[in-house]
Amino acid sequence: MNKEHALLKAFCKPRTNRKIECPINRILSSICLCYVLLFAVFTGGCEKNGDKDERKVVVGLEANPQVLDPRIAQDAYSLRILPLVFEGLFRIDENSGPGPKLVKSFERKDDTTFVFRIKEGRKFADGTLLTADDVVYTLKSQADPELHSRREIIMEKISELKKTGKYEVSMKLKEPYAPLFSELTMGIVPKKEASKKGRKFSRAAFGTGPFQVESFEPGREVVLVRNPHYAGEEVWFEKIVFRVIPDGGTRVMALERGEVHLLQNSVLPDDLPLLKKSDDIKVSVEPGSNCNYLGFNLEDPILQNRDVRRAIAYAIDREKIADMLLKDTVTLARSILPPHHWAYNKDVPVYDYDPQKAKELLDKAGHIDPDGDGPDHRFKLVYKTSQNKARRWMAEAIAAQLEKVGIKTDVRSYEFGAFFADISEGNFQLYSLSWVGLTDPDIYYVIFHSDNFPPGGMNRNRYNNEELDTLLEEGRASLNRERRKEIYMKVQEIVCRDLPTYNLWYTNNVIARHKNLIGFKTYPGGDYRSLVSTKME
Secondary structure, three states, X not given: OOHHHHHHHHHHOOOHHHHOOOHHHHHHHHHHHHHHHHHHHHHOOOXXXXXXXXXXXXXXXXXXXXXXXXXXXXXXXXXXXXXXXXXXXXXXXXXXXXXXXXXXXXXXXXXXXXXXXXXXXXXXXXXXXXXXXXXXXXXXXXXXXOOOOXXXXXXXXXXXXXXXXXXXXXXXXXXXXXXXXXXXXXXXXXXXXXXXXXXXXXXXXXXXXXXXXXXXXXXXXXXXXXXXXXXXXXXXXXXXXXXXXXXXXXXXXXXXXXXXXXXXXXXXHHHHHHHHHOOOEXXXXXXXXXXXXXXXXXXXXXXXXXXXXXXXXXXXXXXXXXXXXXXXXXXXXXXOOOOOOOOOOOOOOOOOOOHHHHHHHHHHOOOOOOOOOOOOOOXXXXXXXXOOHHHHHHHHHHHHHXXXXXXXXXXXXXXXXXXXXXXXXXXXXXXXXXXXXXXXXXHHHHHHOHHHOOOOOOOOOOOOOHXXXXXXHHHHHOOOHHHHHHHHHHHHHHHHHHOOEEEEEEEEEEEEEEOXXXXXXXXXXXXXXXXXXXXXX
C-alpha cells in the first residue's frame, strides 16, 4: 500500500472510539439529569418557546472571526456573520446579484452619476436614525490609510460624494464602474460612533441589521443580541451565540448533546454518516459557491516557473481526494466563479491527473529527479494551512501525491489568525484557502490585478500579467453585460493557463442542525443571514 493510499484510508476511517463512554460517567450523567428534571417540575420550568431568555441559538464555528467591521473584514468567518449585524445600500440576493436594501430608490443620471435615496426611519441599534451622513462617512472612511480597508477601491473610483438631503446621497464616478452596486452591499456603520471619546474609527460598530454585537471574545465566542430598533421582518431569536470549537469531533459531540444547534460547513466528512442516522439531527447537503484553491507564491524562485505550477496541478488527483477524503462535501471546480454564474467559462484548461505529464514538466523546468523513484527529491516546498482537521487531511493527501512526482512537501498547520497573517504578508510558498461570497466577476481584478499587491490589495500570490490587467480594467469599466461576459471568459482562460492559483473544488453547503431548529436556509456563499427567519420549536 503506497503512502498516499494509506493516508487517505486512515483519514477516511470512522472514529469508532468517539461514542465509548465510561459506565460510571453515564450513571452520574443520568443522576444529574434526574435532578435537573425534578428542579424543572418543582419550579414550573420555562414556558416552551415563549420565555425570551430561552430564545437562543448556538452555532459552532471552526475558527475565530478576525474582526466584525464590514469595511475591513476579509476572513470567511467574519464575512458570514456580518450580514446579521449590518445592512448595506444593496444586498446580495439568492442568485448572487445585487438588489436594493437600505436604498429606497436610485437614479442613474448617466454612466457615472447616481443619486441614492435611503429608506427613512431606519435605526442603528442604539436608536439613532440612519441618514445620508452615515452613508457618506462609511464610504469615505475606507480611503483613510489608518483604517486599512479591504474595499478602499470604491473611493478610488469616486470623484465626488456628498449628501444632497437628509436621506439622499449624490455620487459621481471618475469613469463607468460595473461592480458599483456589488461594492455597495457593504454594511453601513454610524458616523456618530466613530467620534465617541475621540475615536477615529470603531472596529466593532453596530449597524441597522437584525442583531448587534453584545460581546466578542476572540478564540471563544461572538454573542449577538436582537436589535430592538430593527425595521425588517420579525426576528424570533433574542440571542445568537457563535461558539469557536476548533476540533471537529468536539463540535459534533456538542451538536449531539444539544449544546450546539447548528453546524454549517464545519462537519468532517467521516462524521456525516453517523449524524444522518441520528433521530435528533437533520443533515442536508446543497451546492455551494465558495471556491477552495491552492495558492502559489509567484515571487518564490521555484514557483515563479509556470511549468512547475502546472506540474503540481497535474500531480494532484482531485477526484480521488474528493471521493475518498472529502466525500459529498465538495464539487470539483474549474473556475473561481461557480457554474451557475452568468460569466462562468466551462471551457477553461483543465489539469486532469497525469503524474507522467507532471514529471515531464518538472524535467523541462530544470528540476531533474536525482534518483528516479528513489528517496531523494527534486526540491522541497512548505505548504501552510490552518488547524482545521479537514484542511490538514487535504494538505497531507496533496503532499503525498506530490511526493510521487519527486516533490517533498512539508505541511505546517497554524491557528487561523497566525496562518492568515502569514498569507497576507507573503510568508508562504504553498497554501490553501477559499474565496467566499463571490458575486461580481470583478473579483478577478481584486485578487489578480498587478496594482493589488499587499498590503494594500489582495493579490496575495503576486501575479503580474499586463494582458490580464488590460482586460480586467476594461471589464470593470464596461456596463454591457454581454461584453463583460466575453472579457471574463477570456480572463478565466488566462488565469487557468498561468495558474497563479489552482482551483480545487467548491465547498458544498453541509448543514447539520438540531431537529427543532426550523426555517434555516442556506445561501451559496454560506452566510448566516437566514437565522433572522429561523426559530426553535
